[in-house]
Amino acid sequence: MNVFDQLAKVRVAQLRMSAAREDLSTPAAALLTRGHQYPLTTVGVAAGAGFALGSLNVHPLRVPGLGSLLGGGLAEMVTHGTRLLAELGMAGFAASERRADNDNNEANVDGGEPS
Numbered sequence: 001m002n003v004f005d006q007l008a009k010v011r012v013a014q015l016r017m018s019a020a021r022e023d024l025s026t027p028a029a030a031l032l033t034r035g036h037q038y039p040l041t042t043v044g045v046a047a048g049a050g051f052a053l054g055s056l057n058v059h060p061l062r063v064p065g066l067g068s069l070l071g072g073g074l075a076e077m078v079t080h081g082t083r084l085l086a087e088l089g090m091a092g093f094a095a096s097e098r099r100a101d102n103d104n105n106e107a108n109v110d111g112g113e114p115s
Contacts, residue, residue: 024079027086034089 035042 024083027083027090030086030090031082034086
């Protein structure tokens with residue numbers, strides 16, 4: 001195989017990785033922000049998942065083939081799930097902000113105090 005072909009494949013892979021990082025940076029930042037806003041929920045979810053896996057005696061290294069699954073396809077599913085949750089969270093934040101702005105505008109038109 002030609003060295004230039006290999007270099008071209010490496011550059012294509014690097015471009016794909018940088019595009020994937022850019023695609024996931026906004027949802028990941030939103031998820032981290034949400035985690036900072038609701039730390040008890042984040043800890044509760046982690047503790048619940050840990051308790052469930054511990055009570056089922058499931059450990060990734062004990063189940064044959066699960067280690068490679070975690071390194072491969074499952075990581076992509078978790079990434080897509082995280083992105084979906086972050087986007088839904090951002091949509092919820094935007095809707096609540098619009099609702100608050102509408103309430104403030106209606107209160108100002110009526111001459112009342114905004115709530």
